[in-house]
Amino acid sequence: MLNAWHLPVAPFVKQNKDNLVITLWLAGENQPERVTLRAEVDNEETTLKMHKQRSQPQPGVTAWRANIDLRSGQPRRRYSFKLLWNNRQLWFTPQGFSRFPPARLEQFAVDYPEAGPQWVNDQVFYQIFPDRFARSETRTAGQDKVYYHHAAGHDIILKEWDEPLTAQAGGSTFYGGDLDGISEKLPYLKKLGVTALYLNPVFKAPSVHKYDTADYRHVDPQFGGDDALLRLRKNTQKEGMRLILDGVFNHSGDSHAWFDRHNQVDGRGVP
Numbered sequence: 001m002l003n004a005w006h007l008p009v010a011p012f013v014k015q016n017k018d019n020l021v022i023t024l025w026l027a028g029e030n031q032p033e034r035v036t037l038r039a040e041v042d043n044e045e046t047t048l049k050m051h052k053q054r055s056q057p058q059p060g061v062t063a064w065r066a067n068i069d070l071r072s073g074q075p076r077r078r079y080s081f082k083l084l085w086n087n088r089q090l091w092f093t094p095q096g097f098s099r100f101p102p103a104r105l106e107q108f109a110v111d112y113p114e115a116g117p118q119w120v121n122d123q124v125f126y127q128i129f130p131d132r133f134a135r136s137e138t139r140t141a142g143q144d145k146v147y148y149h150h151a152a153g154h155d156i157i158l159k160e161w162d163e164p165l166t167a168q169a170g171g172s173t174f175y176g177g178d179l180d181g182i183s184e185k186l187p188y189l190k191k192l193g194v195t196a197l198y199l200n201p202v203f204k205a206p207s208v209h210k211y212d213t214a215d216y217r218h219v220d221p222q223f224g225g226d227d228a229l230l231r232l233r234k235n236t237q238k239e240g241m242r243l244i245l246d247g248v249f250n251h252s253g254d255s256h257a258w259f260d261r262h263n264q265v266d267g268r269g270v271p
Helices: 118-122 179-184 186-191 225-238
Strands: 002-005 013-016 019-028 034-041 044-049 061-069 076-084 089-093 096-098 108-111 125-128 196-199 215-219 242-245
Touching (some): 225 242
Antiparallel strands (some): 002 019, 034 076
């Protein structure tokens, strides 16, 4: 049985000056005699010869390698692998092996040069689900206000911090973690070696996970509101930490004014 490994990340994809070095790993019986890389060079589809490497990345694993010139073409590089024997051929894509050449959007894809900020590569990230990380010592009664959660069909559930979580009403169960609680824990996170925080959504939404945004303009009051986010940003800056928010802009919750399924905004609702 023949096995193949490739993902559009290191160590399978690396940049070497003006070249993108693409590597495919193969293991098992009946390995191909030749491997080619189908790529788009200078915005035109072409086939590049892959070279079999003498050294093995792992015992029993053979590496094949080819270079894509980065000096031309679109930033998004699409490619796939063609394995050749004397009497047959196979294609290898993210979907696995196939006897037929893949469609353009079925190929591997990687963006070079990357458009993102370079500082990201050197960070030690810590992802935080705000409700479950830390409850601040300054939390107010207003942050624990009970309301009706339309999607769940009942009021939200407030639990004590040490109370066990049950399988029921997971999206409506709150433990009271907030942004000021995160601020209070920054020295602890810094001691762990954390240099950047990635927060799950914090903007106003009825669920505990906040992926059902109701208002993109304000931080949810349960997390401390807008001022708590400003305090957290100020405190992370003091600690030399980066702060990234999970921005959910490809969809909103049904309580957002765009939908207002439950007639919460102006009493009319949106069909």
